[in-house]
Amino acid sequence: MLLSLTRHSAGVSRQAHANVPAGQSQYFARLALDDQTRRDAYRLRYDSYLASGFIAPSETRLFQDIYDDLSNCQTIVLYDQHEPVASVRTCFLASGSPQRSPAMDTYPEQVTALLRQQTPTGIGGRGIETTRLVRSPAAENNQGLVFLLYRLAGYVGMMAHTQILLACVRQNHVSFYRRLGYTPATEARSYPGLNCPMLLMSCTRQRYDEIRGAFPLIDPYAGATETLDGFLSGETIPVSLLRS
Secondary structure, eight states: OEEEEOOOOSOOOHHHHHTSOTTEEEEEEEEOOSHHHHHHHHHHHHHHHHHHTSSOOOTTOOOOOGGGGSTTEEEEEEEETTEEEEEEEEEEEETTOOOOOHHHHHSHHHHHHHHTOOOTTSOOSEEEEEEEEEEOGGGTTOHHHHHHHHHHHHHHHHHTTOOEEEEEEOGGGHHHHHHTTOEEOSOOEEETTEEEEEEEEEEEHHHHHHHHHHOGGGOTTOSSOOOOHHHHTTOOEEEEEEOO
16 A cells, blocks of 8 residues: 655646546545635534544634644645545744643643653754544544655655654543554543643654555555655645545
């Protein structure tokens, strides 16, 4: 199984989806830089968390928080043609910076210590938290969407030369994150916005590079991948899940 990402212009058509080879599932991804894409992300979060019992019902049917308005946080949305099906948010952090994220606010001492760690490359002090990873209830069994989101989040992190990857996860997801190279850094605690405890896990850039080399499903550069620069500037790009 292999994921393939290619650059695409902002105008996405149904014909492009129709031209996907047999056995390949194609989606489209873009950063939430406009109001509609942001609303798509907030609706996905709401529907996912409500279905799982992690939030109370709301008349707005949207789930957003203070971190969505911070300059160091970016949200990614995946679409099945024009239907939003999954989303994830990345939050950049730097040692000595006042930048905030859910992990930094929940586990300040541990995150600060992780950011201060020395790295073999000499490029330290930069981290990224992957948070608000959700799928629509209709796509909750589509594990491929999770890997697509991690590939895109990984690309964002690599472009920022981050050396520490962070994620706050529920206890029943710890084994999955271990397979992605993460190790627990804290015990479970209350987490902003959700009524379920979360624990902090971390992964070094060196370990991430080892894992993505052995596990192409999360490697942004696996397969015939062209430049993804347009994605960071707001272009809509096709992202494909190839099944052998």
